[in-house]
Amino acid sequence: MPLPGWIRRRRISLTVSLTAVSLLVLAKAAEPPRNWLPEAPKQPKPVVASCPAIANPDPLMGPRTRLPGSWRGLAPVRRDLPIVVMAGHADSQNMDGSGTPGYAVDVLKQNPMDARMRDELYWNFKVQQKVVELGQQQGLRISGYTPPALTIRNHRDPATNWAQAKVRSARGEYILEIHFDAYSPYGFGSGLIPAINRQLNVVDESLANAFGRFPRTFRGGLGGPRRGIGILEIGMLQGELETRLRDPAQRDATVTCLASRVVNALARGVGR
Numbered sequence: 219m220p221l222p223g224w225i226r227r228r229r230i231s232l233t234v235s236l237t238a239v240s241l242l243v244l245a246k247a248a249e250p251p252r253n254w255l256p257e258a259p260k261q262p263k264p265v266v267a268s269c270p271a272i273a274n275p276d277p278l279m280g281p282r283t284r285l286p287g288s289w290r291g292l293a294p295v296r297r298d299l300p301i302v303v304m305a306g307h308a309d310s311q312n313m314d315g316s317g318t319p320g321y322a323v324d325v326l327k328q329n330p331m332d333a334r335m336r337d338e339l340y341w342n343f344k345v346q347q348k349v350v351e352l353g354q355q356q357g358l359r360i361s362g363y364t365p366p367a368l369t370i371r372n373h374r375d376p377a378t379n380w381a382q383a384k385v386r387s388a389r390g391e392y393i394l395e396i397h398f399d400a401y402s403p404y405g406f407g408s409g410l411i412p413a414i415n416r417q418l419n420v421v422d423e424s425l426a427n428a429f430g431r432f433p434r435t436f437r438g439g440l441g442g443p444r445r446g447i448g449i450l451e452i453g454m455l456q457g458e459l460e461t462r463l464r465d466p467a468q469r470d471a472t473v474t475c476l477a478s479r480v481v482n483a484l485a486r487g488v489g490r
């Protein structure tokens with residue numbers, strides 16, 4: 219009795235696939251051995267492999283401030299100096315002083331990274347978190363402070379960056395606020411705008427050596443520095459810096475690179 223058609227078809231397809239498998243096996247066996255050494259155990263990739271030392275001007279962060287300062291930070295600090303990292307403009311969205319929208323949003327009319335905030339704050343938050351994470355890994359006594367709301371209109375509210383900085387700076391903590399500067403021609407470039415309520419110390423000096431140095435009384439002395447905040451302008455939010463941050467394929471590596479540069483400068487400052 220002839221086999222029904224569907225069984226015959228199954229037989230044929232089974233033979234075809236078996237032939238394909240044996241051809242594959244033969245091809246594999248014919249390949250020359252690629253490497254006769256035992257395979258090295260897989261190492262996790264170092265996260266900052268693609269982060270070179272800072273140059274001047276820097277290919278990633280752009281130029282240093284076009285208005286340089288001449289102060290020196292000489293006061294010594296304890297190796298276990300408590301460091302508090304804040305994100306600039308974290309409590310002043312939808313009001314004056316909300317930070318730069320960046321070139322991509324303001325000029326190229328691209329969508330903001332997060333509709334609730336200016337792009338500067340979005341990146342300030344990313345770098346802040348990474349600085350705290352990497353700093354703790356390095357053994358620094360470092361923590362972050364983030365206000366409970368994106369808009370706090372009364373700057374005397376005890377939860378604002380300014381109010382927290384005033385209290386913490388008075389008890390000897392080092393306050394660093396992460397910022398990105400406006401795009402050219404409005405921005406100045408990267409650098410530290412140091413605190414003006416205390417003597418400048420070796421951590422200020424280390425950050426200024428790495429990123430650049432604004433005048434101590436930039437714009438007549440800003441609200442943050444009067445309350446003990448060192449404002450770190452990473453760079454103008456434009457060009458290569460903004461492009462790499464916005465590119466999902468390069469974002470994490472770029473944030474990690476920027477944060478590791480901050481952490482290295484802090485670690486040198488406290489003598490580690």
Ligand SMILES: [Zn+2]
Pocket residue numbers: 306307317318338397398399
């Ligand atoms: Zn800012």
